[in-house]
Amino acid sequence: MTIKKLSRRKFIEALGTAGAISVVPWLPANIAQAKSAGRIIIVGGGYGGATCANYLRQYDPGLEVVMVEASKKIVTCPFSNTVIGGIYKINQLTHGYGGLKKNGVKVINDLVTNIDPSEKKIRLKSGETLKYDRLVISPGIDFKWELIDGYDEAASRIVPHAWKAGEQTVLLRKQLEAMPDGGKVLIATPPKPFRCPPGPYERASLIAHYLKKHKPKSKIIILDANKKFSKQGLFTQGWKKLYPGMIEWIQGSDTTEIESLDVKSRVLKTTFGQTFKADVMNVIPAQKAGVIAHRTDLVNEYGWCPVDQRTFESTKHKHIHVIGDASVAGAMPKSGYSANSQAKVCAAAIISSLRSVPMPEPAYSNTCYSLISPDYGISVAAVYRLKDNKIAKVSGGVSPTKASKRFRRDEADHARDWYRGVVEDSFAAKVKI
Ligand SMILES: Cc1cc2nc3c(=O)[nH]c(=O)nc-3n(C[C@H](O)[C@H](O)[C@H](O)COP(=O)(O)OP(=O)(O)OC[C@H]3O[C@@H](n4cnc5c(N)ncnc54)[C@H](O)[C@@H]3O)c2cc1C
Incomplete structure (x- = not known):
């Protein structure tokens, strides 16, 4: 044919x-x-x-x-x-x-x-x-669990990685549904190389798609371990068009790493001494x-x-x-x-x-x-x-x-x-x- x-x-x-x-x-x-x-x-x-x-x-x-x-x-x-x-x-x-x-x-x-x-x-x-x-x-x-103090397989049942599809995917979805309008979502990306390089940014986009409709006062932070990302120009262009002001990308240095994570309080610290707190956290560990x-x-x-x-x-x-x-x-x-x-x-x-x-x-x-x-x-x-x-x-x-x-x-x-x-x-x- x-x-x-x-x-x-x-x-x-x-x-x-x-x-x-x-x-x-x-x-x-x-x-x-x-x-x-x-x-x-x-x-x-x-x-x-x-x-x-x-x-x-x-x-x-x-x-x-x-x-x-x-x-x-x-x-x-x-x-x-x-x-x-x-x-x-x-x-x-x-x-x-x-x-x-x-x-x-x-x-x-x-x-x-x-x-x-x-x-x-x-x-x-x-x-x-x-x-x-x-x-x-x-x-x-x-996952290289040992790189983040406080994060392991058991902790991922509270702060999901959702980087293997199934229960983890559903858990993250439920947490977003339960989050109040005006809440903060944090996605922490792993250092390269990792499975599906554009995956975290597609995830931020589709979470924004949901929040825009149902919880428009909410914000998404992408805490990146890397300096640049896959299809970056196209993603940022799409975010400006569809979700203006909703997604903030924090550029990494290629050596930025998450030092520790307290899953109960959802507080994360980086090796550069920054501290982040969010209502829903999605931490994707190094692989x-x-x-x-x-x-x-x-x-x-x-x-x-x-x-x-x-x-x-x-x-x-x-x-x-x-x-x-x-x-x-x-x-x-x-x-x-x-x-x-x-x-x-x-x-x-x-x-x-x-x-x-x-x-x-x-x-x-x-x-x-x-x-x-x-x-x-x-x-x-x-x-x-x-x-x-x-x-x-x-x-x-x-x-x-x-x-x-x-x-x-x-x-x-x-x-x-x-x-x-x-x-x-x-x-x-x-x-x-
Ligand atoms: C959010 C997200 C979105 C993605 N989107 C895309 C996309 O749009 N397009 C794309 O091309 N890729 C995408 N990917 C990447 C893609 O999922 C992976 O690259 C792909 O699954 C790799 O295939 P694999 O065979 O190496 O591993 P997998 O597909 O993970 O398969 C490994 C299998 O091995 C089994 N296994 C492991 N150890 C054992 C053992 N000891 N005994 C028996 N079984 C075992 C596991 O149960 C598992 O089923 C995405 C990934 C993520 C996380």
Whole structure:
């Protein structure tokens, strides 16, 4: 089908599968038709893990693909800011793994507690052990709790981070609903690198969207750990237009850190001696690769997993691939779309390796939409290639600063189309938004 014949909506939805286009056509017919032997285990059924499982089965329906995921259902971080802003409900972002199972992926709902790279086996919380020929881990992120005095997992049930979607998202939403008009909301962003670079600013926008309608005397402070942020010009332009005077951005120095947090009184102190108090606080801590990566000694001194950026095979342990937020993936941001794109490259690398054929030259992509309101969208998109064995950006850009109301509304529609497309591509699930 030509692009001309596709409706605009279908085209954006199809972008969700764009990463596949660069690797699938490479497989020659004799290789595409042959069967690989072996068991691939995937740890984590988020954007990276689910996509990899799905594509391994699509590339090679004969392959045994086992995906171990701690939760029965995935609640997606993409679009979770719309729940915080009161636009969608959490169940609209909650998806099961039925589609993956239909595609032949064996899904085990359990926690991987241990990986033994020398024996090539994993242990589950239930006590079961499983052998693998190749292991892919996409465990997402965990938090460096130790950097903020007074903040830990238990404290996050009072002052939520809402940086893993689900209960935390709903908690933050409820706190905003309970806040009186004239209240102060504080969002503290983490130092780079962190999952979803535009996420905190989209969150401030959609909270402002809610407050403008229901509690117009309220204010939002963004206490930034960084000097600048993703799509900054576009966000600040949108804030001036839609929420004049409501959002205050406090620039960080790239070394600004939160020193302590008293969750009961909601008082926060920075390393520069500033003190902040707010009615609703959203503190997003500094991040590192998911715990299982640390326990398996797959991480570098910064807490992320170095990989061969062509195949995503760990540089620390053979036959273990790390994708998604946990990996060090050159210039790619830590996003769901990046994880989806990396997963396809990784699947192609594993199949190539199992069939002893060289891997194709990979291409990777990322598109990230942000909603400043339900009718005002902005985006950033990029294509990446390997340069000197590192993933480097070769083209891309952001939405224009000069654009009509109609253009921004179309981008907001594209954001919803993107979400439907990427969820279907990653989780083989249909979205109701
Ligand atoms: C507010 C917010 C908004 C965002 N919006 C966007 C957006 O619009 N577009 C975009 O592209 N990205 C967005 N992101 C980023 C995106 O959510 C992440 O980059 C993406 O989820 C990374 O995928 P992953 O596979 O690395 O990790 P995840 O999707 O987090 O998946 C990890 C999975 O591994 C499981 N797991 C971990 N350890 C184990 C274990 N030991 N055993 C079994 N299971 C385990 C977890 O339960 C989890 O399901 C957003 C993030 C946030 C916080």
